[in-house]
Amino acid sequence: MPTYDYLCQSCHNRVSLQMSYTEYGVKKVICPVCGGKQLTRLIGRVRVAKSEGQRLDAMSDPSFLSGVDENDPKSVARAMKRMGQEAGEDLPPEFNEITDRLESGESPDSIEKSMPDLGSEAGGPGDDEY
Ligand SMILES: [Zn+2]
Numbered sequence: 001m002p003t004y005d006y007l008c009q010s011c012h013n014r015v016s017l018q019m020s021y022t023e024y025g026v027k028k029v030i031c032p033v034c035g036g037k038q039l040t041r042l043i044g045r046v047r048v049a050k051s052e053g054q055r056l057d058a059m060s061d062p063s064f065l066s067g068v069d070e071n072d073p074k075s076v077a078r079a080m081k082r083m084g085q086e087a088g089e090d091l092p093p094e095f096n097e098i099t100d101r102l103e104s105g106e107s108p109d110s111i112e113k114s115m116p117d118l119g120s121e122a123g124g125p126g127d128d129e130y
Pocket residue numbers: 008009010011012013031032033034035036
């Protein structure tokens with residue numbers, strides 16, 4: 001059974017309550033210390049990046065790169081996909097293309113050169129390859 005952390009607004013104790021997924025959000029939570037009902041859910045780890053900046057922070061997180069061989073495009077692609085799943089939100093359309101090309105063994109440098117719009121929000125179709 002998962003444990004949920006709460007901060008009690010009455011006694012300011014941090015309390016951990018066990019309840020099932022079906023109970024969570026339905027069952028009334030009561031502070032086991034003072035019996036107060038004003039409990040604020042504490043999120044232990046923020047997993048979802050909310051802005052571009054935070055997403056970049058996640059990418060520069062050393063743990064993100066642990067086990068990644070930067071000289072192995074396939075290894076980098078796997079890490080990027082893992083991170084994309086972790087972010088769990090809309091990824092730029094280029095994201096899949098980049099990871100696919102990395103996985104096929106293309107070097108990041110050559111991908112960057114062929115995608116001049118990379119990294120700019122205003123980027124759209126128009127960089128036809130010929
Ligand atoms: Zn309390």
